[in-house]
Amino acid sequence: MAAHTKKTCASCGRTLSIRAYYRAGEYRRFTLCRQCYRANQRARYWRDVNLSRLRGRANRANYRAAVYGRPGRITAADLAFLLELSGGKCHYCHADLADGFQIDHKLALSRPGSMNTLSNLAICCPACNRQKFTALPIEFIERRQQAERQAA
Numbered sequence: 001m002a003a004h005t006k007k008t009c010a011s012c013g014r015t016l017s018i019r020a021y022y023r024a025g026e027y028r029r030f031t032l033c034r035q036c037y038r039a040n041q042r043a044r045y046w047r048d049v050n051l052s053r054l055r056g057r058a059n060r061a062n063y064r065a066a067v068y069g070r071p072g073r074i075t076a077a078d079l080a081f082l083l084e085l086s087g088g089k090c091h092y093c094h095a096d097l098a099d100g101f102q103i104d105h106k107l108a109l110s111r112p113g114s115m116n117t118l119s120n121l122a123i124c125c126p127a128c129n130r131q132k133f134t135a136l137p138i139e140f141i142e143r144r145q146q147a148e149r150q151a152a
């Protein structure tokens, strides 16, 4: 059995004792060491969680668009792309979005001509989304600058 006591991990390339493999008793089935296997599972878990959450967000946006009769349809992949593009920062105030984000239709769905398409979407923080509401991005930014001038 000496030949089977070590095995090379297909991910990290380390040659390790079979005890380092996920479930030593069934080590033949596992090509990754326990450490890599777990890292892999975690990554897959987060990808699935994120995608299913994004799917939920996309579905809600699509539903709201349908209520307003606006054309277009967005997917979880669209949102993942936008999130990546945002660099994890709010489109309007550049706040960190680690604590949550919202999907803003730049031209609000309630406004004529609005579309439920990637080009009309921005990722923003909950506060900006609430304050902007149905305003145009430019109106929102002007309003905020005005408030900042008054506060100064």
Ligand SMILES: [Zn+2]
Residues within 6 Å of the ligand: 009, 010, 011, 012, 013, 014, 032, 033, 034, 035, 036, 037
């Ligand atoms: Zn490994």
Ligand SMILES: [Zn+2]
Residues within 6 Å of the ligand: 090, 091, 092, 093, 094, 095, 124, 125, 126, 127, 128, 129
């Ligand atoms: Zn913001």
